[in-house]
Amino acid sequence: MSQPAQHPDLPQLPIRRVAFYKHGVAMVEREGRVQGEVLPLVFRAGDMDDALKSLTVIDRAGGQVVCADYELPASASREQDALALDPGTGMLDLLERLVGWRVRVELAGRSAPLEGRVTGLQYARERRRLKGATLMLLDDAAGAVQAAPAAELVRIVPLEGRIGEDLARFLDAGKRAGGTRSVSLRLTPGEHDLAVSCLVPAPSWRVSYRVVAESDEGADTGRLLLQGWGLVDNRFDEDLENVRLTLVAGQPISFVYDLTTSRAPARKRVQDESRVAADPVGFASGLVARAAARSAAMAGAASFDMASAEFDDERGSLLAADIVGDVDDPRVGSEVALAGRPLRSARIADLEAAGPASASSDQRETFAYEVLRPVSIPRGASALVPVLQAKLAYRRELLFNEKKHPGHPVAALRCENRSGLVLERGPATLVEDGRYRGEAIVPFTGRDGSLYLPYAVELGISVRVESDRSVEDHRLRLAGGLLHREMAWGRTHRYEIVNRTADAQTLTIERSVDTLPGELLETPPPAACGDGVYRWNVDCPAGATVTFAMRSRRLAVREQRLVDLGLDELARFLADAGLTPDTRRALEALRAELALIEENRRRIAQLAEQRKQLLARQEHVRRNIGALAAGGDEGEVRLKMVRELQAAEGTLSGIDRLVAELEAENERRRGELGALLPGGRTPEAA
The missing domain is CATH 1.10.287 (Helix Hairpins)
Structure with missing residues (x-):
């Protein structure tokens, strides 16, 4: 939503707050004082349905909103216009549609204009061209028809008000060919302190994370600082200056409802009764076909990756206000450029000293990140803004799951989300003990959920897996002429682990519960079970080969008539x-x-x-x-x-x-x- 540049003398309300949602809409709030009885608001044509269903206006100065009017679509207004013109209309089209209306025409080389009702155009040799055509005007006072060469016309003045209004409306529609529609707020006289809000389509906001970890000496544990940065795009038709931003996570129900299309319900057409005496009175009826208008599909918001960033040497943090870039610039989306001292010198204490940059709020079905400082984003640019910062305890793991990465385990950090925040899905860059370790995907994680960040593949350890199945009779019993067969379906998975590193390692083997149905048999109890997986910890000495096997058995009873046995x-x-x-x-x-x-x-x-x-x-x-x-x-x-x-x-x-x-x-x-x-x-x- 933007203010109309074609009306610089009319009051304009700046955007003060924007709440971006993940499902492709934004709640835009404008505030300001205006004087007068009309406030124009201009929207993109595709935004009108959302604006009309959500537009809310509050006058804190005690005034009132009389109404909010907007133009009908060109197709609907043209049906009511006496002068129905189409895009691309030329002089000949205009003259032909003026038939019957009074006009004044001025001709090149003649001092006196001609007035009269347009009766039509006469073309030379039946060719529809302005050159050689003759405009015919009827002088009502004299009762004579005047002829004027159409090619010499320099000015046409409509003498009837409706024609002038229709022509002005047609030209206004042409002026809106850029795809904008306006809504005029009609206010009571006096000064107004307005707050205007509405929903408009907007690109979904994204999030990326920075993980700065510090390990405990000689242990696989430590603490990390998780920073989250929200990425938003300014695809509005104006700059955002000192705007409060809110990034909302969740999935509210949202839809486009066609409110802008003007529809006239079809009615039954009844013909007049015949009055011919020789025939009986007849009645015929027919249904007028309904006009079905389809709403235009909302264009999907293009995705956008990471913009460039600047590192503050004194504060040790990323500056959100300077992280902007042109949305259409192909250079946008490269790695974050870090100026000043190298990133490996960043410490958790340095980053914590900068203080919080956002506040979070639980809104039942949704979760919101409130950016504490106003942000300015030029039109057509994007920005990274800080949304969360949490310090968590972690444990390093070597985890193997052949479904996720066959052949080798992955190194990962596992921690519990004790931040009290909901974490949206996004990429994370991991720095541990001042060194870049790798990258991971932070999954959607609820409060108190388990956060698992695999960041690298451990090529020094290889794992080979063999699996087999078996079916056997477990027990037989006879009852009521039936043979009850208790069948045992077994599954076995064998792991051969080769540790080629110089250090003893503990490998966590992860196996889906679905691949081990029934009860575990002849298998050590898992170290953990949750999220639909079992996990076993296997000690792997340096330079050694270790085998590990897990087996499960699922029992089921089948009944068979004894007389049917062979x-x-x-x-x-x-x-x-x-x-x-x-x-x-x-x-x-x-x-x-x-x-x-x-x-x-x-x-x-x-x-x-x-x-x-x-x-x-x-x-x-x-x-x-x-x-x-x-x-x-x-x-x-x-x-x-x-x-x-x-x-x-x-x-x-x-x-x-x-x-x-x-x-x-x-x-x-x-x-x-x-x-x-x-x-x-x-x-x-x-």
Whole structure:
């Protein structure tokens, strides 16, 4: 939101405070004293919907806001204009749209102007050109039409007020072609002390961190100072001078609601009734098509990295007021330039002596960083502003997680966020004991959350991982004609750790809980468990190779009907040496009975094959019988074949009877399987 440069004589309110949010909006607050009844506010065209839904005006001098008016979109206002013009309109377009209206025209080389109503333009040889065209004017008093060469027109004066107003509105719309819209606050007479605020789209603010660490002598512990710097962009249409900044972390619900588009609801169109006597009175109706207007999509804010910075040699801190740069400058985004003494000389005590530069406030669903000193940011520039500073105790770790970095562990600092602040996600540069150590990503961390900063890869230690899975029967028990199988799914991960450094190291192995389902088995208890991971500490002597293994087992029970078991499955279950005598006797009896059923199945299959061969022989004999004569030698052969068919029919009947008996026996045996098992009892496996 900016003030209109085209109205230097009108009052302007400077921006006093801006609250930047992470989801792409900013709350802009303006304050100041004005005299008069009109205060113009100019917005970008794409900002109008947010401004109209959030504009708030307070007059602390006791005055009132009568209303806030703004121009209709060009498309809506053109529908109401008597003089409807389009962008790119030329002289011919203007003359054609003046038909019917009274004008005064002045011609080159003529002293007396012509007045009259425009009746039209006559073109030479039907070509639409100004040269050769004739403007026709009707003189109402004389009742005559006057002709004026259009090419000689030097001035046209509308004589009817509405035409002049429409033409001025059209020109104002052209003046707004730069994409701005204005809102005019209508105030009561007198002096006003105004506070005006509204939401406007704005780039999301970012954050980067500086970590200055000092280790305890001979230990893997120490303390660090965490500095956070918020990065904001001034994409407003004016400079920010001595503005209070607030950077808000959180995720408020926000949306664009189309308020600027003017819509006229469609109504049913009814035609006049016919009055022709010969025909009946008719009625026709039709729905006017609705006009659907789409709101323009908000342009996404371009991301922006780090601007240059200056190091204060005396205070030992970064100066926020001097950290500015042109948003469009390709040099912006390079590393922070540090002037004066080298960064490794910075100490926690030096940085703490500078005092706090911001204050934080918990706003329930959001968390705000209030920058304590006003900031000035030129238009089109960005700035780094201090948002937090916290001193924390840390512990150095060598952590290995093959999903995050295979082959080698990473060196990291781990600490608890006791700052009482919410930490937004952002990059961090780590300096320990005066030396640059590396860089890390600070994740989104709530108050009292664990902060883990991996900053370097330890190439002196290599780790190889092997993983396998297994499935086995853990226990068997019988109950209610069901075999209850307790299955054990196992996972094993083996680590081979080679320490090639000259120092003994402690390696923290991190493994996701999801990769070790169930209970840990034959594995040392983890040193820590949280955030969905296990962690084990493994001591690695200098120049040594160490192995470490972790195993888990997940138990599950599957139920299977005993009558559905096969001989192979029973043989595998009976091979389990841990079965109780009762369970073993029941399974052996079941196996014997199933063996008889299986033998019957084998005999049924053999009989089915024999029956198939007999049917094929019968078909062959019948074909031969049809080819033999009834008497003589062929008659005797024919008689033998008939007897063979009769014998085969008897054999087939016997086969069918035997198959039916075997199937009935199998059905009976299956039905009696439950009686062979310990009904109602639950023999337990060892």
